[in-house]
Amino acid sequence: MIIKDLSLINYKNFDSINLEFDDKINCLVGQNGIGKTNILDSIYHLAFGKSYFNPVTSQNINHDADFFVIEGDFFNGEKNEKIITSFKKGQKKIIKRNGKIYDKISDHIGTIPLVIISPTDRDLILEGSETRRKFMDGVISQGDKIYLNELLKYNKVLSQRNALLKYFAANRTFDQTSLDVYDDQIVGIGQNIFEKRQNFIEKFLPILQARYSEISHSREEISLTYKSQFKEKTGFSEILKSGLKTDLQRQYSNFGTHKDDLIFKIKKHSVKKFGSQGQQKSYLVALKFAQYDFLKSQHGMKPILLLDDIFDKLDEDRVKQIVQMVSKSDLGQMFISDTHPERTEEVVKQNANQYKMINLEA
Template sequence: MILKKLSLINYKNFDQISIEFDSKINCFVGKNGIGKTNILDAIYHLAFGKSYFNPITSQNVKHGEDFFMIEGDFENGSKSEKVITSFKKGQRKLMKRNGKDYEKISEHIGTIPLVIISPTDRDLILEGSETRRKFMDGVISQGDKLYLDALLKYNKVLSQRNALLKYFAANRTFDETSLEVYDDQMIELGQIIFQKREKFIEEFKPILQKRYEEISNSREKISLTYRSQFNEEESYKTILKSGLKTDLQRQFSNFGTHKDDLIFKIQSHSVKKFGSQGQQKSYLIALKFAQYDFLKSHYGVKPILLLDDIFDKLDEDRVSQIVSMVTHAELGQMCISDTHPDRTEEVVKKNANHYKMINLENEI
């Protein structure tokens, strides 16, 4: 999948801009605040129907305006694809592919395989389990519609169950039959989610190990463990029953696949607690390139790779290695953002015969 042209209207800091892309390497440069990250985010928006950095849609509209539009022209093998996402305040977001509206934006997920690496990804290491579940869900959902459908339904049931728990507390009442309706749905959907996550991690671990060794030039052994309440010997229904008192007290569902987590370790020690900055950085980059490898091998296409402020994460030798991989066709199309044009071009020149430098200070 190759992005040929991107057009924005009233998206974040841009009034209007149109950019044509090189099929391999595109370098967005300029001072901080000029909009480099926003360009990459617009590409992500076309792939996932939402911003990577701010999921509140209305806050992606340029200040003082009431709508935005993002339009991308793609090349998929011999086919041309046009994807448009737009939003007007007070209305629902719309997505179109080749002129046809999607009834649900979730139907579009997986059409444009994409991997993004950003400084904000450090949250994968440092923050709570929700961030790591989102990472896992994002990888699996790009190629598994059944998983995405089960996940969306599960989250809806979870929200309804939580609302019922709050209703019980507010009205000092309890109806076990009503609660069991949601419990049964959570068990059925949760089992699908668990099985697919478990299978994914089993396949993903050796890919991650290989990438970590390449990126860190290290013989350290890393591990990735999927932790879920489904791993307990008790049945899931028993777990829900035993946790009911806690749920009623907290007015929230405390047991289920929405509590799953990924455990990152190096040499049997927690990356979060004991990993050096270099180890954390290497583990994170390995995760993202393993994601790329997984999507590429499973779904037969080379995802678009977005590297936001990559020099914040890797030294020039590592960036040079990545650019070399792209040039030698191991990877597909890549977009890089950086504040230093000379530094970026020097690294790219060493490895690429053709590329495009886009200085946004000259574009807006």
């Protein structure tokens, strides 16, 4: 998959801009605050129907405007795809594919396979389980619409169950029959989600281990473990019932696949607690390139790769390794953002024959 050109109107700091891209490597350069990351985010927005950095849609509109439009022309190896995402204050967001409006934005997920590597990805290691679940769900959902729909159903039921728990507390009442309606769905849908997540990890782990070895030049043993309450020996229905007292006290559902987590380890030790900065960075880059490989195998096409501000977050050797990997025939189109044009071009020129420099200050 490649994006050939991009047009923005009132998106973040841009009033209007039109850009054409190279099929292989595109380097977005310029001072901080000029909009390099916003260009990358607009491409992400076309793929997922939302911003990677700010999920509040209205906050992605340029100041003094009341709407934005993002338009991109893609080529998937067989045909052209025109994707338009637009939003006006007070109205629903619209995504069009080749002129046809989607009924549900979720139907668009997976059309544009894409991977982004950003400084904010450190949250995958440092923050709580929700961040890691979102990563896992995002990878699976790009290639499995049934899974995405199950996930949306589960979250809706979970929200309804939590609302019922709050109702019980506010009115000092309790109705087991009403609760059972939601519990049955939590267990049924949750079982399907658990099985697909477990199957994903089994396929994903060897890809991750291979990428880590390539990026770090290391023989360190790494692991990725899926942690879920569904792995408990007792049935999940029993776990749900045994936790009812806690749920009623906290007015929140404390048991289910919404509590799942991923455990990252190097040499059998937590990457978060014991990994050096270099090891954490290598693990994160390996995680994203493994995501790339997995999506490529699922879609049968090369995803777009967005690298945001990596020169300031990774040492130059790691950046060179990344560019070398992307320059190989098994990887497709890549975007790099950086504040130093000379540094970027020097590294890219050493490792790639085909690239385009885009200076946003010009």
